[in-house]
Amino acid sequence: MSEEWTFGKIQYWHDPSQQQVEQELATKMLQIQSKRFYLDVKQNRRGRFIKVAEIGADGRRSQIFLALSTAAEFRDHLSAFSDFYSSLGPPNPDSVPEDGKLKSEMMIKDNRRYYLDLKENSRGRFLRVSQMITRGGPRSQVAIPAQGMIEFRDALTDLLDEFSTDEHAYKPDLPEGRHMHVDNKNFYFDIGQNNRGVYMRISEVKTNFRAAITVPEKSWQRFRDILSEYCDKIKQPSQGSGGGISSQDQPHSLVGNNTQQDTGTSLK
Template identity: 40%
Template sequence: GVCGGGRGRGGKNVGGSGLSKSRLYPQAGGAAEIQELASKRVDIQKKRFYLDVKQSSRGRFLKIAEVWIGRGRQDNIRKSKLTLSLSVAAELKDCLGDFIEHYAHLGLKGHRQEHGHSKEQVSVGSEEHPHSVLKTDYIERDNRKYYLDLKENQRGRFLRIRQTMMRGTGMIGYFGHSLGQEQTIVLPAQGMIEFRDALVQLIEDYGEGDIEERRGGDDDPLELPEGTSFRVDNKRFYFDVGSNKYGIFLKVSEVRPPYRNTITVPFKAWTRFGENFIKYEEEMRKICNSHKEKRMDGRKASGEEQECLD
């Protein structure tokens, strides 16, 4: 792919997300069965995006459905979709990071229209109006090309993701059905962070190899410790243990809405991380105690006492 590996800053928790139970869908004409592995939902303005991880005999893939709910009697629901392999989804995740960074540096031009509450808001992303292109990029894989265009019109800013495909041998049926030559979804720009967060979670859970690889070849999945979290001032820290074909890892997330920062620590480094935390805590406590004693000596007359640590 052409997109770089830029990373966007974290965002709000994805609304309506959740994992569905695996289901098998027999296909007509003797085609391979499609198994549904997981699903997440992201609501942005008047649009609803469904991200579904599925699996056919050829491999896993991601289906993104965009549902636009209108007000008119004859225009209640519009739906469009985009289908891509999980390897392309991983490249799309990196591309979105670049677009999020670019969007963050654009300033507030068009901010009022984009975040307003007028009736025009439902038309953000409509290309019926004159628009300007703010950033463009693409991903190329086999005989498929995915174009990403960040645009702006009088309604606001939006990201259009468009797939074009040249028909070729071995491509029809990869996703369990015949694909059209072009698929497009349009994402309101301020929803890129939430959309990318949902994509990241699905890739982390289902993007590395098949189920047997993730389980390490065992009959039963490895039982992992439950996640936990705690609040410090205006931040909350989350600790979640996960696994993929590379092994066990701990994902530590620092959340202060609307921002989220995350690091992933492999199991083999947990002991060293713990030892360093304990080491620095002990050293800092000694420094603070020494500092507190000096301040107390200087303020005995007034009886004031100030602690270094809460």
């Protein structure tokens, strides 16, 4: 068995509404029989997760993604599957079920389902882990040789012990982004988080222009109340003299275009 650890890698990719940042916190590599497995702890605006990638002897690559809470559940299942595997006798083709499944479990996390199947075929016994998205999308899976389940579990435990200690600071189940099209403009509402907390990024996107504001979670309700007050006043212009805006939220004059290009900074 060999191990590799790397820290601090950052990847960027283009998103229609904003520039996303994904940080790689650690990578652990395992060699199990003819396969290599990479367990990457990553972090983006939605929180931390683990990417499990399998590289076969022929170079083929497959991968699945696990939230930290799901990875902890998977770690516990690995212990149970390993105990069951240890109780099995030598392979006997006559006693193997028609579909090859010896033991199965399922995990559910948000819109993802994970199917764990300990199987046996002519090449031996292995744990197949399949990930499916309930709203549609490709099915992805990795296959861990049964002899390597304990080794895989121990590697996963090391990562969880290291990176789950302060997971409470992150909210893994943030709402999905929303999009609104008005005239020739697109507005994107994206929820993210960093070490200062949760925030909403509201982006205005046109052909060659993008501007954005960032609203910390603690001010969302007041932000909503102000918008609601303006909506009520526009609907009832004759009652403009009643229910004014509090001195805490004084109106301001707009001089020219006072928006500025979004630099990606959040939660000032």
